[in-house]
Amino acid sequence: xxxxKDKLAERxxxxxxxxxxxxWPAFNADGFIRMAEDELDQRELKDRVRHIIAxxxxxxxxxxVETVEILQRLPALWPHSLDxxxxxxxxxxxxxxxxxxxxxxxxxxxxxxxxxxxxxxxFSAEFAIRSFIAADWPLTLSFLQQWQxxxxxxxxxxxxxxxxxxxxxxxxxxAFIDDPTPVLGLLESMVDDSSETVRRSVANNLNDIxxxxxxxxxAFLKPFSDxxxxxxxxxxxxxxxxNASKQRQRLVRHALRSLIKAGDTDALxxxxxxxxxxxxxxxxxxxESVCLGDVLAFDFQLKSTAEEAQMLVIDFAIHFVKAxxxxxxxxxxxxxxxxxxxxxLSVTKKHLLKPITTRVYYPGLHRxxxxxxxxxYMQHAFDLVx
Numbered sequence: 029x030x031x032x033k034d035k036l037a038e039r040x041x042x043x044x045x046x047x048x049x050x051x052w053p054a055f056n057a058d059g060f061i062r063m064a065e066d067e068l069d070q071r072e073l074k075d076r077v078r079h080i081i082a083x084x085x086x087x088x089x090x091x092x093v094e095t096v097e098i099l100q101r102l103p104a105l106w107p108h109s110l111d112x113x114x115x116x117x118x119x120x121x122x123x124x125x126x127x128x129x130x131x132x133x134x135x136x137x138x139x140x141x142x143x144x145x146x147x148x149x150x151f152s153a154e155f156a157i158r159s160f161i162a163a164d165w166p167l168t169l170s171f172l173q174q175w176q177x178x179x180x181x182x183x184x185x186x187x188x189x190x191x192x193x194x195x196x197x198x199x200x201x202x203a204f205i206d207d208p209t210p211v212l213g214l215l216e217s218m219v220d221d222s223s224e225t226v227r228r229s230v231a232n233n234l235n236d237i238x239x240x241x242x243x244x245x246x247a248f249l250k251p252f253s254d255x256x257x258x259x260x261x262x263x264x265x266x267x268x269x270x271n272a273s274k275q276r277q278r279l280v281r282h283a284l285r286s287l288i289k290a291g292d293t294d295a296l297x298x299x300x301x302x303x304x305x306x307x308x309x310x311x312x313x314x315x316e317s318v319c320l321g322d323v324l325a326f327d328f329q330l331k332s333t334a335e336e337a338q339m340l341v342i343d344f345a346i347h348f349v350k351a352x353x354x355x356x357x358x359x360x361x362x363x364x365x366x367x368x369x370x371x372x373l374s375v376t377k378k379h380l381l382k383p384i385t386t387r388v389y390y391p392g393l394h395r396x397x398x399x400x401x402x403x404x405y406m407q408h409a410f411d412l413v414x
Contacts, residue, residue: 031385032073033073035073035119036076036077036120036124037068038068040120041060041068041080044064044125045057045064047102048087050101051098051099051105052088052098052101055087055088056087059087060084063087064079064080064083076124077124077127081127081131084128085128085131092136092140093139096140099128099129099143099147100143103146103147103149103150106150119151122151125147125150125151126144126147126151126152126155127155129143130144130155130157130159130160134160134163137160137163137167137168141167141171144156144160144186145174145175145178148185148186149180149182152185152186153186153190154186154189154190154192154198155195155198155199157186157190158190158195158199161190161191161201162199165210172190172191172214173214175187176218181222181226184221187218188214188215188226188232188233189229191204191211192232192233192236193205193208193211193233193240194236195236208237208240211233211237212244212248215230215233215248216248218230219276219279220275220276228279231278231280234249234283235282238283238284238286238287239286242287242292242294245295246294246298249280249283249284249298252276252279253280280298280299284298288402289343289359289361289399289402290402291303291401291403292402296402299339299341301339301340302338302339304401305334305338305400305401306332307330307331307338307340307367307405309328309329309330309400309406310331311329312398312406313326314327314396315410316411317413318381318413319414320383320389320413321381321382322381323378323379323381324396325377326376326377327375327376327377328374328375328398329372329374330342330367330372330400331371332367332369332370332373333370336369337366337368337369338366339365339366340363340366340373341401341402342362342363342364342365342375343360343399344359344362344399345359345360345396345397347395347396348387348389348394349412350390353392355394357397360379362375362377389412390412390414391411391412391413391414392411393409393412394410394411395407395410
């Protein structure tokens with residue numbers, strides 16, 4: 029299985045060296061490559077980023093102003109064409125180039141931040157900008173507000189992704205974990221962004237905030253969750269566009285996904301789902317033992333005991349064994365549907381338990397748990413064999 033760290037290896041270092049040489053003919057490309065590739069195999073991904081940045085610092089001018097002029101030339105040189113072989117592996121090559129700005133330019137944010145805005149299309153500056161948020165929030169905010177209005181969707185996404193309080197792989201932003209008010213102020217005007225990539229980033233940010241402030245997120249999303257088109261007393265320009273309504277629905281659901289899985293009643297209400305459903309679960313069958321790399325198979329029936337149709341959000345959780353013997357639950361989506369009064373739904377699932385880079389598996393007794401609208405309906409133990 030290919031390792032994530034191999035997305036930043038010798039060929040990416042060669043690409044970085046070649047581009048910097050084009051941007052600055054005096055650049056010692058061979059010396060940079062030797063330094064950047066030193067003990068590369070022993071380094072994990074983020075350590076590779078830091079190591080390549082150190083090699084850049086050694087070989088680029090000490091004067092950050094001069095280095096900014098060099099890096100500003102990179103977007104025009106960057107391989108974007110589908111016909112360019114380098115474009116197929118250029119994405120991770122941009123990571124150390126962008127994060128270099130946060131290392132070398134942290135004391136000169138007035139010129140470093142505009143550079144991040146120019147480079148974020150090469151590799152998202154969502155990691156790099158967090159250093160500036162922590163060091164000088166008022167100045168960084170002024171650039172974020174400019175990028176909100178940018179025609180460049182990469183810059184707009186930097187606003188929503190760079191301010192995520194709990195960005196995976198990124199430094200946490202404790203101030204925003206404690207009080208997300210500044211972030212919510214930025215996101216409010218981005219809910220209906222024209223880019224699906226930006227809207228999904230907005231939803232991810234709200235999902236982060238909801239882990240610490242569920243009430244703030246549901247209150248924020250409530251005005252956007254009413255997607256019916258009441259045309260009374262509205263001009264043609266004011267009427268809700270059907271596509272925009274669908275976009276808002278997707279954003280709201282994605283933003284609330286963790287709260288929905290947790291059975292938050294306010295979150296469920298925003299997507300038209302009641303917490304107190306009337307169903308009976310029966311006929312459960314599930315794997316008793318699963319080898320890593322095989323599927324966990326299970327099936328069951330849900331019968332509605334209500335006198336009217338009900339919206340159901342059906343999830344399942346696997347309680348994975350940790351190194352210390354305790355367990356940690358990971359929730360997965362199963363189905364979201366409307367079940368008619370008195371009807372029975374058959375549910376079948378095969379979940380592949382495959383090795384992934386973000387989880388370490390441990391053998392032993394695991395638990396499968398079934399949820400309907402956030403309420404636990406049953407648990408089943410199975411043995412994971414490694």
